[in-house]
Amino acid sequence: MAASPKERTITSSVSEPSDNPLARLLAQPRRVILVGVLNVTPDSFSDGGRFLDPQSAVARARRLMAEGADILDIGAESTRPYGDAVAVPLEEERARLAPVLPAAIALGVPVSIDTLKAPIAAWALDQGAAIVNDVWGLQGDPAMAAVVAEHRVPVIIMHNRKTADPAIDIISDVTAFFRRSLDIAARAGIARERIVFDPGIGFGKTPEQSIACIARLGAWHEFGLPLLVGASRKRFINAVVPSDPSERIGGSLAAHLLAVENGARLIRAHDVGPTAQALAVAAAIRRAQ
Numbered sequence: 001m002a003a004s005p006k007e008r009t010i011t012s013s014v015s016e017p018s019d020n021p022l023a024r025l026l027a028q029p030r031r032v033i034l035v036g037v038l039n040v041t042p043d044s045f046s047d048g049g050r051f052l053d054p055q056s057a058v059a060r061a062r063r064l065m066a067e068g069a070d071i072l073d074i075g076a077e078s079t080r081p082y083g084d085a086v087a088v089p090l091e092e093e094r095a096r097l098a099p100v101l102p103a104a105i106a107l108g109v110p111v112s113i114d115t116l117k118a119p120i121a122a123w124a125l126d127q128g129a130a131i132v133n134d135v136w137g138l139q140g141d142p143a144m145a146a147v148v149a150e151h152r153v154p155v156i157i158m159h160n161r162k163t164a165d166p167a168i169d170i171i172s173d174v175t176a177f178f179r180r181s182l183d184i185a186a187r188a189g190i191a192r193e194r195i196v197f198d199p200g201i202g203f204g205k206t207p208e209q210s211i212a213c214i215a216r217l218g219a220w221h222e223f224g225l226p227l228l229v230g231a232s233r234k235r236f237i238n239a240v241v242p243s244d245p246s247e248r249i250g251g252s253l254a255a256h257l258l259a260v261e262n263g264a265r266l267i268r269a270h271d272v273g274p275t276a277q278a279l280a281v282a283a284a285i286r287r288a289q
């Protein structure tokens, strides 16, 4: 059975309630928000091809919800953290989403649209998606910020780089990127309350840099914005313990528990049930200390 949301508690600060569904979730004190991953793609790094067929995708959405997902993050173009993604034309991306998105939205959980393309984000929001997940943090498609502002929805601003550079201080790089994104958001008229930051585990980072981002998540508390971590099945786990993506659940849970310990309010995961259970048990132990 999925852990009760109340059992997934953490110690970071709480956002003000407002008219957006994400803020309502975040307004629940000490609550970790679980974002379930639904990849309607043939080539996602860990589950490509499994949910391309609309029926399996909707079944997957139901299962993620039953396991305790608070938000469904739906993507139809692999963002392949490891740089070998095949670009998907806009019409193809929309065609993959069209039979799945309305059915997922009808399940009643807020849906975030994981896309690089402003027209796809706008279309998904018009269908009823509630959040934009931009893995280029408003710095990829120049029209993305306006789409988010016009629809008055929350946006997940994720740090990204074209290539990893082991020589840089990744914490400073992420901080500078977040500042640039905040500036773009402010100029577009996106309210600060609608922004979530995500250091982008695995994106343009060496395994050591991904680990550093989780270890030093506190570096970004100064922004006063909720932090999301998505370490699920990622390659840095393989650098610690060699394993295929399907065998990285233990590493994913460890990374997510420590991310929450370090102040993450949202966790993006493929294995929502085990993540909810791990968070509930960790919270129960913490309460007993």
Ligand code: HH2
Residues within 6 Å of the ligand: 037, 039, 041, 043, 044, 045, 046, 047, 075, 077, 078, 079, 080, 081, 114, 133, 134, 135, 156, 158, 198, 200, 201, 228, 229, 230, 231, 268
């Ligand atoms: N990771 C992936 C995709 N989107 N979005 C955010 N905000 N944070 C992440 O860490 C993140 C993300 C990569 O995981 P997955 O969706 O499973 O793979 P793919 O991009 O190959 O579909």
